[in-house]
Amino acid sequence: MHIEQGPIRPPSEASSLLIRITRNCPWNRCVFCSTYKGKQFSRRSVDDIKRDIDTLARVVEQVLQIAWHEGRGGRVNSQAVSEAGSRYGHLHYHVAQWMYYGAKNVFLQDANSLILKTNDLVQIIKYLRSVLPSVERLTTYARADTASRKSGEELRELREAGLVRIHMGMESGSDIVLKMIQKGTTAKQLVEAGRKIGAAGISLCWYIMPGLGGKKYSREHALETAAVINRGNPDYIRFRTLSVLKNTPLYEMMQNGEFAPLDEDEVIREQRLLLESLEGVNTTVVSDHILNLLQELEGTLPADRDKLLSIIDR
Structure with missing residues (x-):
């Protein structure tokens, strides 16, 4: 199984599940940054993102099976994290580690998720929380010029859907x-x-x-x-x-x-x-x-x- 993931996230999101909403950076001209140089920006479709979320739900079930098999009552411990990674690969390791830390935090990648239409982003967040109900906290990167063009009502809709922090x-x-x-x-x-x-x-x-x-x-x-x-x-x-x-x-x-x-x-x-x-x-x-x-x-x-x-x- 495979999902798309971007190259970076904030250090404070180390325990977060990473879900890619856009690819790379729509601006990509900052003279100090090398992260996205030579890469083209694109928006991912809502359907593609939903398929990734569905894949993540299946991975969660596989990790839980490992935890149950080890006789831990379905609790994901460090041994289950290692086993998931060695048996299936990086994606399962990442998801198992997320579950180990409580399965509560999600970070939406890449550099400027707010560039999506607000309705699409709200739909993605709501779908994510319905498929992965343990999620309590969603965060993302955004550029100031993009956020300043959003209306107050649009930002409130995102907050009500579940977006709790913007890293800028x-x-x-x-x-x-x-x-x-x-x-x-x-x-x-x-x-x-x-x-x-x-x-x-x-x-x-x-x-x-x-x-x-x-x-x-x-x-x-x-x-x-x-x-x-x-x-x-x-x-x-x-x-x-x-x-x-x-x-x-x-x-x-x-x-x-x-x-x-x-x-x-x-x-x-x-x-x-x-x-x-x-x-x-x-x-x-x-x-x-x-x-x-x-x-x-x-x-x-x-x-x-x-x-x-x-x-x-x-």
Whole structure:
């Protein structure tokens, strides 16, 4: 048995079942990203996605049979996960691992699921929850320009269907930096998307890239990103420190002197400036990526502001 799955998901969705709704990225021009370069975007049909969901239901039954056979009363333990993988392959291992963690969370791939027609996405979510009734939490990636074009009513329909969180690559709140990296979004769109998503009752997680402005725009990057966060008030901000990858346009910009990356001390100073510039937001700061210099830089604002700043100062 086979289903389509995309290449990535957020670290916080490690225990989630992955279901591919769209293929690759409809924008695919960001100069720092190599994930979808050379790949064409396409929408998957509702029928294709439903067939994948049906396949997943059959895999669930096979994993349960393994668990029952081992005399665990149908409970999927680590031994059942290993057995499912060795007997059937990666898909069964993935589903068994999902069941091991409670079979509650699903992440819809790839880069911008909200680009689907709202009615189609609602239909997919409802079908998924009817076929896999243990599912409680659905999340996805979305671009700010796409989310800002959705009406408040459309976003509420998605929330009522079961979409509980949107992960969004904010990267920066500076229009100068956003233009430089060819993000295809603006600070205004970020704020509009953030407010609409929040008003619909959907949790919003913004990803921020310390160092993305380089030496030239470091201060601008920190201050304008803080300004957008202050206005958009996301539930989470997650740091993803810039790593300039080979075979990306940003690497070429660095090689020819157009982009000067920050050193580690400069990255941390930039993060401090951003954090101390956040005002009136109720958000959780997360640093859950191996690229981040200070992975202990986590807390909830405004209560943990002094703690976060003291970590940086130390």
